[in-house]
Amino acid sequence: MWTISSPTSTVHLADSTDLGGLVSLGWGDEWGEKLAASPFDGTPARVARHDGVKVMVSDGESVLHATFPRSMQLAVGDWVQVKNETISGLLERTSQLERDSAESGPQIIAANVDLVLVVFGADRPLKRNKVLRFVAFAWDIGARPVVVVSKIDLHEDSSQLVSGIESWVGDVDVIETSIEDGVGMDKLFALLSGRTGTLIGESGAGKSSIVNALMEDEVAWIGDVRERDAKGRHTTTHRELHLLPGGGMIIDNPGIRSLGLSSEGEGVEQLFSDIEELAIACRFRDCAHRTEPGCAVLAAIETGDLASDRWNAYCRFIDEQTESSARAQSKQRLKNARKEAAAAQRARDRDM
Ligand SMILES: Nc1nc2c(ncn2[C@@H]2O[C@H](COP(=O)(O)OP(=O)(O)OP(=O)(O)O)[C@@H](O)[C@H]2O)c(=O)[nH]1
Ligand SMILES: [Zn+2]
Structure with a gap:
């Protein structure tokens, strides 16, 4: 001691x-x-x-x-x-959230997160690809995704919304919440018990409102150091790991708030495990399941074993991934070219 x-x-x-x-x-x-x-x-x-x-x-x-x-x-x-x-x-670590910043490279902004609550507001149109991308992201970082449909008090028939999402995400839990009447908070407390969670989602989705509702009865930290601010007032040290009643924890910080999302890892495979499984039987190992001969995925659509809707979602998802990684690559190339030009200029200046 x-x-x-x-x-x-x-x-x-x-x-x-x-x-x-x-x-x-x-x-x-x-x-x-x-x-x-x-x-x-x-x-x-x-x-x-x-x-x-x-x-x-x-x-x-x-x-x-x-x-x-x-x-x-x-x-x-x-x-x-x-x-x-x-x-x-x-x-x-069991999981880690990273942010890629242009200035300082990849930066780890949270670690050992068990649950990622992916928040969508029921007050605006929901895009399937966006839901899939956020869910895949959670799997990518090593955490379990849970979809939270917030603000259901603003939606007339949220059950339809929820069953729609459930059909996209398979086994992932979908929870409806409203901070107006406290709907769903008990479920969140139960899910988070003994676990560490974090919230991601677009601006205005309702993340802060949920965090605030969860932390209304935040458990004080034993031995918490009370500090004095410049005017001599006592302030409680600001933390990013919060203890909830019921034994759960929430990590919330500005880095998570400004997270850009991309998923290239195992999340996609998990999200479309049915298609990945079919693809084992494709003739070509790098089959894109679009036009290739001997494609087991296309064959499954033909026989009705795979819904063409599902295949469309997969294609759109992959296309979007490819597009965003191409954008990132061309940005990087531009940056490198600028760096090289600047270095060449410095060399010329030196030689003059
Ligand atoms: N009616 C209703 N409004 C809500 C609910 N949750 C959030 N809101 C409102 O939705 C708006 C956005 O909520 P925030 O909690 O600030 O959203 P956020 O995801 O934290 O947004 P950023 O801080 O920009 O990332 C605010 O005006 C909230 O008052 C809800 O359950 N019901
Ligand atoms: Zn194929």
């Missing part, structure tokens, strides 16, 4: 043998095993906020602002080991 002092408080971080508080932050056997296998020394804690040079971590009993090696890329939600107010180890 060690003690740290700050101007306003003294907090204690627990012994590694006393893991009770960690459970309230989502700790379980899986993490215990990763900790046991870690070559590093230090007590476990979870990152609740990233401040650039320091991270705020908690072990469920107390909070601490710790420094970390520059080589270590940390994100809110990470499970880490702490020693002497420094992060000594990072436990392998």
